[in-house]
Amino acid sequence: xxxxxxxPGPLLFGQLLLGLINGxxxxxxxxxxxxxxxxxxxxxxxHGSLFMMGAFAAWILLEYLGIGYWPALILSPLIxxxxxxxxxxxxxxxxxxxxxxxxxxxxxxxxLIIEGLFRNYYGSSGMPYQIPPALSGATDLGFMFxxxxxxxxxxxxxVVCFATWLVIEKTRLGATLRAATENAPMVQAxxxxxxxxxxxxxxxxxxxxxxxxxxxxxIYSVNxxxxxxxxxxxxxxxxxxxxxxxxxxxxxxxxLGVVEGLxxxxxxxxxxxxxxxxxxxxxxxxxxxxxGKAA
Amino acid sequence: xxxxxxxxxxxxxxxxxxxxxxSRAQAANTIRIGVLNxxxxxxxxxxxxxxxxxxxxxxxxxxxxGFTVDVITADHQNKPDLGASIARQWIDTDGVDMIIDVPTSxxxxxxxxxxxxxxxxxxxxxxxxxxxxxxxxxxxxVHWTYDTYMLARSTGGTMVKAGGDSWxxxxxxxxxxxxxxxxxxxxxxxxxxxxxxASPYPFxxxxxxxxxxxxxxxxxxxxxxxxxxxxxxxxxIKQAHEFSVNKKMKLAAMLMFITDVNALGLExxxxxxxxxxxxxxxxxxxxxFTKRVVPKTPKNWPNMIHAGCYSGTLHFLKAVAALxxxxxxxxxxTVVAQMKAMPTDDDAYGKLTIRADGRLMAPAYLFEVKSPAxxxxxxDYYKLVETTSAEDAAVxxxxxxxxxxxx
Numbered sequence: 001x002x003x004x005x006x007x008p009g010p011l012l013f014g015q016l017l018l019g020l021i022n023g024x025x026x027x028x029x030x031x032x033x034x035x036x037x038x039x040x041x042x043x044x045x046x047h048g049s050l051f052m053m054g055a056f057a058a059w060i061l062l063e064y065l066g067i068g069y070w071p072a073l074i075l076s077p078l079i080x081x082x083x084x085x086x087x088x089x090x091x092x093x094x095x096x097x098x099x100x101x102x103x104x105x106x107x108x109x110x111x112l113i114i115e116g117l118f119r120n121y122y123g124s125s126g127m128p129y130q131i132p133p134a135l136s137g138a139t140d141l142g143f144m145f146x147x148x149x150x151x152x153x154x155x156x157x158x159v160v161c162f163a164t165w166l167v168i169e170k171t172r173l174g175a176t177l178r179a180a181t182e183n184a185p186m187v188q189a190x191x192x193x194x195x196x197x198x199x200x201x202x203x204x205x206x207x208x209x210x211x212x213x214x215x216x217x218x219i220y221s222v223n224x225x226x227x228x229x230x231x232x233x234x235x236x237x238x239x240x241x242x243x244x245x246x247x248x249x250x251x252x253x254x255x256l257g258v259v260e261g262l263x264x265x266x267x268x269x270x271x272x273x274x275x276x277x278x279x280x281x282x283x284x285x286x287x288x289x290x291x292g293k294a295a
Numbered sequence: 296x297x298x299x300x301x302x303x304x305x306x307x308x309x310x311x312x313x314x315x316x317x318s319r320a321q322a323a324n325t326i327r328i329g330v331l332n333x334x335x336x337x338x339x340x341x342x343x344x345x346x347x348x349x350x351x352x353x354x355x356x357x358x359x360x361g362f363t364v365d366v367i368t369a370d371h372q373n374k375p376d377l378g379a380s381i382a383r384q385w386i387d388t389d390g391v392d393m394i395i396d397v398p399t400s401x402x403x404x405x406x407x408x409x410x411x412x413x414x415x416x417x418x419x420x421x422x423x424x425x426x427x428x429x430x431x432x433x434x435x436x437v438h439w440t441y442d443t444y445m446l447a448r449s450t451g452g453t454m455v456k457a458g459g460d461s462w463x464x465x466x467x468x469x470x471x472x473x474x475x476x477x478x479x480x481x482x483x484x485x486x487x488x489x490x491x492x493a494s495p496y497p498f499x500x501x502x503x504x505x506x507x508x509x510x511x512x513x514x515x516x517x518x519x520x521x522x523x524x525x526x527x528x529x530x531x532i533k534q535a536h537e538f539s540v541n542k543k544m545k546l547a548a549m550l551m552f553i554t555d556v557n558a559l560g561l562e563x564x565x566x567x568x569x570x571x572x573x574x575x576x577x578x579x580x581x582x583x584f585t586k587r588v589v590p591k592t593p594k595n596w597p598n599m600i601h602a603g604c605y606s607g608t609l610h611f612l613k614a615v616a617a618l619x620x621x622x623x624x625x626x627x628x629t630v631v632a633q634m635k636a637m638p639t640d641d642d643a644y645g646k647l648t649i650r651a652d653g654r655l656m657a658p659a660y661l662f663e664v665k666s667p668a669x670x671x672x673x674x675d676y677y678k679l680v681e682t683t684s685a686e687d688a689a690v691x692x693x694x695x696x697x698x699x700x701x702x
Contacts, residue, residue: 011513018505116335123595124339125526128560131537138539144509147537219537220502221529221558225336229502264494264506269468271506272497 010143015261017141021150023257024157025212029230030237030249031161032208035168038244039181039201042092043100045107047234048227049114050206054080054213056118059127059222069132069218076214077207084206088199096198111227118224126221153215160211161250168246177201236279242292252290324362324620328354328608329391331381331406332398332421334370337499337526340554342398342421345592346604350395352588353608353641362620364612367391371402373499378402382409392416392624393611396604400424400471407431416627418611420603423471423524423550425478425690428654432697435627437634437653440603441572443471445688446549447478449570449659451520452486453681454547459518460488463511463544465504465531466522468495475522475549491516498523504531508540519544524551529558536563552598556664556676564676565666572657572688573599573643574677584642596674602643607655610639647685652697656685 029051036044057076061067067075087110095103130136131149138145168174180187180194188194213227220226237256241248256275263274282290330350332342347368354364367389371378378397385391386409394410397403398421407427410417417436419427425442462483466472472495480490491514494507508531511519519540521531528548535541548555551569575585575596584605588597597605614633615623623630635649649655662677670676692700 008513011509014509015506018503018509021505022503119335119339124335124337124343125341125554125558126529128533128558128563130560130562138537145539147539149537150505219534221526221533223526225526226502229500261506264496265510268494268496268507270497272500 012262012265014144015265016258017144017146018150019258019261020254021154021257022260023254024154025216025230025253026234026237026257027161027250027253028157028212028215029209029234030241030253031164031246032205032212033234033238034241034244034246034249035164035208036202036205037238038246039177040092040096040198041100041181042095042103042202043107044202044205045104045231046087046111046114047107047205047209048229048231049111049118050080050084050209050227051213051216051230052118052224052227053083053114054210055129055217055220055222055226056122056127056213056224057210058214058217059129062129063127069214073211073214077210080210080213081203081207085199085203087206088202092202093195093199111231115224115228122224124224126223126226129217129222131218149218153219156215157212160208164208165246165250233275236275240275240279240282240289242289245289245291245293248289248291323624325365325390326362326393326612326615326620326623327365327367327389327391328611329382329385329389329394330366330368330396330604331371331378331385331394332368332396333373334368336373338373338398338421338524340558340595341525341552341598342396342600342604343595345595345597345601346396346421348591349588349597349601349605350608352591353605353612356587357609357612360612360616362615371397371399371406373399373402375401375405379405379409382406383413386410386413386415393418393627393630395419395607395611396421396600398422398600400426400474401469403427404431404470407433407436410435410627414626414628416611416630418607420607421600424474425695426474428650428652428695428697429690430696430698432652432695432699433628434699435631437607437631437649437655439607439655440599440657441550441570441659442654442690443475443478444690445572445659445683446475446570447482448688449661449681449683450547450549450568451479451482452683453568453661454518454545455483455486455488459545459547460486461491461516462488462518462520462547463491463514463516464493464520464522465507465511466493466495467498467524467527469498471524472498472522476520479520479522479549498527501527502530504534505538508535508538512538512540512543517544518547520547520549522549525555526558529555532559532567533563552600553674553676554595554598557596557674561665561667561670561676564664567664568661568680569664570659570661571599571677572659573597573602574660574662574679575602576675576677577660580642580645597643606639606641606644609641610634613637650689650692652692652695652700654689656689658685659683659688 058072061072135149138147184194237252241252263271330347334343369381393416395418400422403422411433420439423443425444427438464476466476556564639647661681663680
């Protein structure tokens with residue numbers, strides 16, 4: 001068996017792969033955040049709880065209505081997206097003219113309320129959610145057993161990230177969106193309904209979080225705290241990638257997943273901190289983030 | 296923001312609606328109990344509101360003995376500084392006479408210091424650290440339910456006997472996980488086994504254990520010891536199944552509760568060995584206790600911590616009644632001396648005694664989780680594999696390092 005830095009090669013490859021899998025979740029979540037921040041200028045602290053709601057929606061669909069994983073993958077983002085729509089219309093839309101800080105406070109408060117409600121009803125130890133039969137089992141890759149489900153997560157995450165990037169950067173709709181962020185009154189003058197566009201964008205960002213939630217349900221226990229465990233790291237990802245940069249958050253998500261994975265081998269105690277160390281270094285060298293444009 | 300008349304009126308009205316602050320001087324015949332635990336984090340279901348319900352149940356059943364009993368609660372959020380400051384405030388301004396539960400070993404030790412300094416009764420039920428009756432023992436504290444030594448002895452001892460002589464640990468990197476790993480390692484090495492390695496992970500906040508699981512597998516050890524608790528244990532086991540680690544290694548959940556088994560589902564949990572000192576379906580008395588409590592907490596049946604809060608509170612109240620409320624208010628060490636002097640007797644734990652160092656001498660039960668086919672009804676999860684006597688489940692009296700024993 002060959003060794004790299006005193007670690008057996010197969011183990012290291014396994015860790016790299018695991019890092020990519022975790023990175024997939026970081027990428028999906030930070031993508032939604034970046035979309036919302038880029039186009040609405042709102043720092044959506046409720047993102048973690050919406051991710052959690054996505055997972056719970058899948059669990060509730062299964063538990064009470066007998067609707068399985070595959071339909072939930074579509075239904076849950078739609079349901080939670082609709083909830084996001086409501087949220088934007090009723091409360092968040094009132095903050096666009098105010099300082100960022102108000103958006104942060106409001107969404108943080110919302111996330112505390114949502115998590116508290118779920119905790120009150122469902123407790124904190126979580127609900128079991130099984131891996132769909134078609135994806136259960138594991139494949140022997142030679143250096144590790146790769147659970148089929150985790151492989152699926154990486155593939156789906158890459159596809160969804162790429163599709164979102166395409167829509168925003170390469171389509172007419174995306175161009176309108178970006179124009180609306182630059183100069184909303186001008187776009188409105190061209191006959192585009194900007195407020196509706198903004199509402200739909202927020203809903204789309206929320207739907208992305210819910211989608212990640214459904215993907216996460218079979219891996220982690222469906223648990224009211226699952227979002228808050230992720231969200232701080234995901235914010236770091238967005239900041240490192242450059243606030244509002246779509247491509248930046250996707251690439252940084254995967255990259256930091258790998259960095260974290262490697263830390264778990266060499267110095268496990270530091271795995272929770274390493275991302276923030278990276279954040280400090282990046283902010284010192286490039287205050288706008290790796291892919292951000294300097295203001 | 297400018298201050299409008301309406302806002303001013305509104306805030307004045309809100310302030311008026313707030314309850315008045317409790318007065319410092321408590322009525323001499325009111326005994327106040329404070330349940331301090333995690334009510335919002337990973338240990339909420341293993342303790343949390345069900346602990347409060349069980350404490351109140353004990354108060355209710357105890358009835359009136361010439362003094363009134365009052366129960367207040369708070370969430371320590373698993374933060375030692377917060378736990379200590381709540382305990383301080385409770386004792387200094389709210390007149391709390393006894394603090395119970397306090398899971399999370401780091402918080403438990405911090406609160407222990409406060410209670411000792413202020414001489415108030417401290418019944419720890421939820422925390423695992425054996426230090427509470429070891430080097431941190433005090434004349435005013437009692438450790439109920441379980442400790443790291445008992446878990447190592449019962450779960451660890453059985454696994455080693457069954458041929459699991461090489462271990463790898465995945466450990467929550469704080470005082471509880473470290474001590475559990477230490478105690479289990481000692482036991483494994485003593486029995487002729489060896490420890491191949493360990494992955495201490497940051498607590499709280501870790502949800503993905505796959506990386507540690509692969510390292511455990513690569514170590515070639517036969518047994519994977521999970522030195523963690525609550526949602527962390529649930530996630531570790533779930534992911535061990537996902538990566539087929541459970542096919543190559545035996546899993547030993549060093550601390551697991553029936554509430555965790557419920558969260559995991561029998562499909563995944565079946566066959567696991569775990570240790571508790573209470574099981575609701577153990578005998579007629581435990582079933583009777585459970586029947587009284589479950590209507591109040593239908594989604595979260597009592598585990599050993601919840602039962603311990605009931606049993607501990609009841610015994611405390613009996614001691615207070617024996618002393619008289621006025622004498623009991625003199626100090627925690629007086630009450631605890633009385634608690635040690637009389638045997639316990641309640642539906643959850645039966646008849647037991649408390650040792651000089653403050654440890655409740657309860658036997659430890661090693662259970663195996665039933666398969667879905669074996670389970671006949673709700674929460675019918677365990678079958679008994681082995682019983683460790685109270686004497687064997689506790690650190691031998693001379694080895695605890697407790698200063699009270701030599702005094």
